[in-house]
Every structure is written in C-alpha cells, then in structure tokens.
Amino acid sequence: MFRAADRLRVVLNHLDPPTAHIVASSTSAQIASYSHPQSLRYTLDNDVLSPEQKLFYEENGFILIKNLVSEDDIARFRGEFERICKGEVHIPGLVVMRDVAIAKSEFVKDQKAVSKLQDFQEDPELFRYCSLPQILKYVEAFTGPNIMAMHTMLINKPPDAGKKTSRHPMHQDLHYFPFRPADKIVCSWTAMEKVDRRNGCLVVLPGTHKGTLKEHDYPDWEGGVNKMYHGIRDYDPQHLRVHLEMEKGDTVFFHPLLIHGSGMNSTQGFRKAISCHYASADCYYIDVKGTTQENIEKEVQEIAARKYAMEDSIKFQDAWAFRGRLVHGERTSL
Numbered sequence: 001m002f003r004a005a006d007r008l009r010v011v012l013n014h015l016d017p018p019t020a021h022i023v024a025s026s027t028s029a030q031i032a033s034y035s036h037p038q039s040l041r042y043t044l045d046n047d048v049l050s051p052e053q054k055l056f057y058e059e060n061g062f063i064l065i066k067n068l069v070s071e072d073d074i075a076r077f078r079g080e081f082e083r084i085c086k087g088e089v090h091i092p093g094l095v096v097m098r099d100v101a102i103a104k105s106e107f108v109k110d111q112k113a114v115s116k117l118q119d120f121q122e123d124p125e126l127f128r129y130c131s132l133p134q135i136l137k138y139v140e141a142f143t144g145p146n147i148m149a150m151h152t153m154l155i156n157k158p159p160d161a162g163k164k165t166s167r168h169p170m171h172q173d174l175h176y177f178p179f180r181p182a183d184k185i186v187c188s189w190t191a192m193e194k195v196d197r198r199n200g201c202l203v204v205l206p207g208t209h210k211g212t213l214k215e216h217d218y219p220d221w222e223g224g225v226n227k228m229y230h231g232i233r234d235y236d237p238q239h240l241r242v243h244l245e246m247e248k249g250d251t252v253f254f255h256p257l258l259i260h261g262s263g264m265n266s267t268q269g270f271r272k273a274i275s276c277h278y279a280s281a282d283c284y285y286i287d288v289k290g291t292t293q294e295n296i297e298k299e300v301q302e303i304a305a306r307k308y309a310m311e312d313s314i315k316f317q318d319a320w321a322f323r324g325r326l327v328h329g330e331r332t333s334l
C-alpha cells in the first residue's frame, strides 16, 4: 500500500528545491489530506506526463515544468511587447491595461505604464507562444487533441506604487469562463525572467482544483483594486500556500479551479510572464445567468459595449467564441 505521505515524497523529487521545501514543510494533517485517486480524472494518456507527474497534477492541480521555453523565444516576446508599448505596432483587439495606481496619472507611451496586455491572439509574434509544440504537447495531456487558445495575456507586474495594487487577489480562473467542463481547461504560465516572492510570484493553494467554483468579488483593499481583479472572499487562510519560484522559461500548467494569486512586486523591475488558457475544442458554452459568474458577465458586457460601441448586443459567450483560436486538431464546438 502506497501511503499518501510516500507519494508526496515521490512527487517532491520532481519539484524545484525551494518549492519542494515549502510543500515538504506542510503539516502532517495537510499531507494526509492528499487522498488516493480512484482513477485519473484530470489527466489523459499521451505519454508526456510521467506517472509521478500525473499523480502530482491529480492531487495538486498544477505542474511545474522547468526550462520549457527558450531564451530566444522569450527575447522575441519581450521585443514585441516593447514595440507594442512604444506604439510601433497596432494589434486589433489587443487590450493594454495600466495599473489602477497609475491609470489616472498622465499617459506615458512607454512599457513602464503597462501592467498587462490581454487578447494578443491577432499578434503573430506573441501568439507564437500559444502554438509552441513543447507547450501543446503538455496541454494535450489535459485537453485532448482538439485544442483552442481561449485567452492570452502578457503580464508586466509593475513595481508596487506603495498601495499594494500590484497584488492579484486569490481567485479561480474559471470565474471568467462561460465554458465547461472545467477539467478540459488548462492555463500555461511561463516566467519571462526569474520570479520569486520579491517580485510577486504566483501563489497557489494545492488541491483546491478538487473543489467547486466559489463566489468572487472585488476585495476590500484600501489602496484600490485593478479592474476585473475579482477575488475569493472566503478562501481558507490556513490552507497550505505554495509560492512558485521560477526561472526564466519555466512553465506552470494549472487547473482553472486552482485557487491562486500573486503577491506584491516589491522590486524596482517589471515582473514579466506570458500565459495562455487552453480549452478542449469539444467544450461547450454555458449560460451563467443565476450563477456566481453573473457579476463578471455584466462587467465584460459593459466593457465590450464601450469597446465595440455596440449596446447590449455582445453575449458573454460570443466574446469568447470571437477571441478563441484553434491551435491543434479540429474546431469541433467552441
């Protein structure tokens, strides 16, 4: 009989030493809560994940793969980001976001003002990230062969302006998505430089992908909160937290129900990461009316109505169908 604690130890051998140390320092009660999976629910067989890696994802809801994206590719993404910030290229549909602490200040056409690019699916250079074969190989282990890139971001977490607005509250990405099933959705998030607690690395609550979608709303933060940065109000503050310290090119794949956030950037540098949410093209859209997702639907529709100057006519689902791009296999449903 393979005990939970033994399995966790096996799995820890596949983590970075710092992360392994943090997981290993969890209490025995928390370790015991890693139950034995009856069968593999969250991963598929495509010979990419080792049995230990599968078990780790099943139990924790994330897996970190070291050195998956090359220095050259990251340099190219960084170059394109700079060109966008300088206004040298114009990408249809791209959303350029500024941190709430600087959004109201004078506009500077410089990357320093930009906290996030969203929806870069029409930028061939940045979208290369979503088609990288070594990423898709892993994605397929979660989604199967028909793969849609649904949501793209380049996050440029700014040095905190003193109001802690650079934090991203604890949340589940599924809150933003009107498609299911959740188990056929996965995020890939690649560090474009070394990320650690000082510059605001990702923080995850392992195992929370086994729970349900929780109610999200704006946190009561005195210094203000960025637009659409909803958080979970009632997550268990005692739950084991793992800080994912990563080197440039390291990539974490995580489940859309995994509770995660990122801390304040207390350095002077802009912490960069690039990410894509993938879903199986076999997923289907749902109506979020009457669910906890109604609040985000309303906000997305308000912004879309302003952006495309079309009152009320954009459905939440259509906004996703319009941005989604097939990256592998067939576009069967989404």
Ligand SMILES: CCCC(=O)SCCNC(=O)CCNC(=O)[C@H](O)C(C)(C)COP(=O)(O)OP(=O)(O)OC[C@H]1O[C@@H](n2cnc3c(N)ncnc32)[C@H](O)[C@@H]1OP(=O)(O)O
Pocket: 095, 096, 097, 098, 099, 100, 103, 104, 118, 151, 173, 174, 176, 225, 226, 227, 228, 229, 277, 303
């Ligand atoms: C897994 C998925 C996870 C996620 O999707 S997380 C977050 C999702 N976020 C998004 O979809 C992007 C949301 N942001 C946006 O759409 C835009 O950045 C946003 C907020 C509409 C601003 O667009 P801009 O083109 O900059 O428009 P603008 O300069 O005219 O500003 C309009 C009003 O918005 C304010 N604003 C801008 N950036 C903000 C921020 N970061 N947080 C809070 N408020 C912000 C801005 O001050 C202005 O306000 P006012 O109308 O002057 O009172």
Ligand SMILES: Nc1ncnc2c1ncn2[C@@H]1O[C@H](COP(=O)(O)OP(=O)(O)OP(=O)(O)O)[C@@H](O)[C@H]1O
Pocket: 167, 168, 169, 170, 197, 198, 203, 219, 260, 261, 262, 263, 264
């Ligand atoms: N008061 C709070 N309420 C809700 N969430 C918070 C609060 N403070 C921090 N968080 C969230 O916890 C995560 C980590 O935040 P924080 O910046 O405090 O880093 P940390 O985990 O405490 O690490 P460090 O101590 O190294 O700063 C982020 O997702 C952040 O948004």
Ligand SMILES: O=C(O)CCC(=O)C(=O)O
Pocket: 153, 155, 157, 168, 173, 202, 260, 261, 262, 273
């Ligand atoms: O890079 C980060 O800080 C995390 C962003 C994130 O989790 C999100 O935008 O959904």
Ligand SMILES: [Fe+2]
Pocket: 171, 172, 173, 260
């Ligand atoms: Fe997220």
Ligand SMILES: [Mg+2]
Pocket: none
């Ligand atoms: Mg802290």
